[in-house]
Every structure is written in C-alpha cells, then in structure tokens.
Amino acid sequence: MRALVVAACLWLAAANSPNCPCEDCSDPRLSNASSWALYRLSDVYAHTLSTYDACFWPTSIACDYSRQRAKLSDLGAFLGAVGRAEAARQPKPEAPAPTEVVWHLRLGDTVNCSEAFEKPCDRNAKYVLQKSYFEAVVAALPRDAAKITLVYALGHEACRGAADPRHVDNSRRYVAAARTFLESSKFAVAERADLEPDDDMIYMCNARRFVLSGGGYTRLAGECARNYGAAPAAVYGLGPPATDLVKLPKAARRERDALLAAEKDRHRAKQARQSANGGRRRALH
Secondary structure (H helix, E strand, O other): OHHHHHHHHHHHHHOOOOOOHHHOOOOHHHOOOOOOOOOOHHHHHHHOOOOOOOOOOOOOHHHHHHHHOOOOOOHHHHHHHHHHHHHHOOOOOOOOOOOOEEEEOOOOOOOOOOOOOOOOOOOOOOOOOOHHHHHHHHHHOOOOOOEEEEEEOOOOOOOOOOOOHHHHHHHHHHHHHHHHHHHHOOOEEEEEEOOOHHHHHHHHHOOOEEEOOOOHHHHHHHHHHHHOOOOOOEEEEOOOOOOEEOOOOHHHHHHHHHHHHHHHHHHHHHHHHHHHHHHHHHHHO
C-alpha cells in the first residue's frame, strides 16, 4: 500500500502538482492547502534541499525560499523570501512597536500535559518552557518594556497520527497561566493566536525585542529578527540565536537537562529500531 502512495506522490510531482508534506498523500488533512497544521517552515529551511514539504503551499515563504536557496540554512535567501512576502501583502502588515516584546510560544502538539506552565511534561521539554523561564526573561527585559505580545498557534499537528484534542486544551491552559503571570508582573499582554505561520513570521522578524521558545521555528524567527530590517533585535533565550542569554535556576536547569537527555535516548533507540527493521527487510528481499 505504501508503495502505491509513494508512486502517487511521484506522479503528482511529475505533473507539476504540489508535493505532499509529511510523506503521505492520503492524509485527509492534505485535501487542500487551506490548513497550515502540517506546514514545516523551519524544516524546509534547515533539513531538506528539495521543494518537498514547501510548495504544497505555493505562495508560502517556504516555497519561495526553497526555490532561491543555494544551501541548507541559507539565511540570505530566507530574508529575501520574508521581504517579498511582506511586500506582497496588502494592506501593509502592522509591525511591532520598538519597545514591544514579541514572545513566541511553541504550542499545539507539543503540550502533552495539563500543567505545562508550572512543570515540564515528560516529553517535548525542548519546546515548552515553564514559569522559571518566564521569571528569568522578565528580569532581563529593559525597564521601558511595557507590552508583551504572545505569538502562538494551537493547531500545529504532528506529521503522523491523529491530532489529540487534549493538546489544544493543555495549550489553552498554558496561555492562560502565562498571561496571568505576565499581567501580575505589570505588563500589558496582547495575543496573536492561530494566524497563518508566514504572517506570524513576518511579525516576529520585524520585532526589535523577541523572546524564544523551543524548536526550529522559534530559532528561525530569532535569526530573522536579528538580521531583518534596519535595526537588529535583542533576542532573549536559553541559547542561540539569543543575543541576551537567560539562565534558569539550578534545580530547573537540572530537571530540564535530564528530560532532554531522556528524549535523546528515546530518539536514538527509535533510530536503532528503524535501522534494524530496515536491515531485516533488506535481508528478506
């Protein structure tokens, strides 16, 4: 059956039709390009040199970038694609105010526990950051920072398997807790929720103060904010591409490091199983 699906994808590509994201043309979520749940901008940026996963959305930043880049992680080509996307939008997109803090939250399929703002979930620790991170960032922000805009999407889905509605509920709880904390810290809080990822990327690239979450999309937004427009952004986070590194308390850092190590072990074990299964299939043939 999978061979037939792959053959169908190849036939569509040969007919100059958009390629199929996430390797499976039969996924009902891919009946048209109106849903962005499987859009993978940062994966196209860093992990593949083909237009696969990009031009299913033919007017997207990912598609434009994939046709212009000369190498993986081609920042110049990406900045050009963002600029063209911004110029094509009418009316001109609103940009963040110079003192506004734009704070990205990686939500959706990554939030697999109900109290993710207070303590890490047992999986996806690299994506979802807790109250201790918010406290560290707030302490590092300039004194004239009065408004924080949270940028997030609840509908981001994993490539395989059905979407879990609990992840959306968990994400909503996370946003509510984050907002309550920031408002208690005397910030005015706005939300950009569930907009198209390219529109959010343009907004984040224009930020002059940007806070990272976890994952490739937020890192790409941070790189863009540092290099897009007339003035580079101050970028806050636990690691690159942050210009202003923040540090978690020792206990939170130890807990996070242990969870990240466990995730790496699970990933290596999965790769080993896949490699072993592939060897067995080759032996059978």
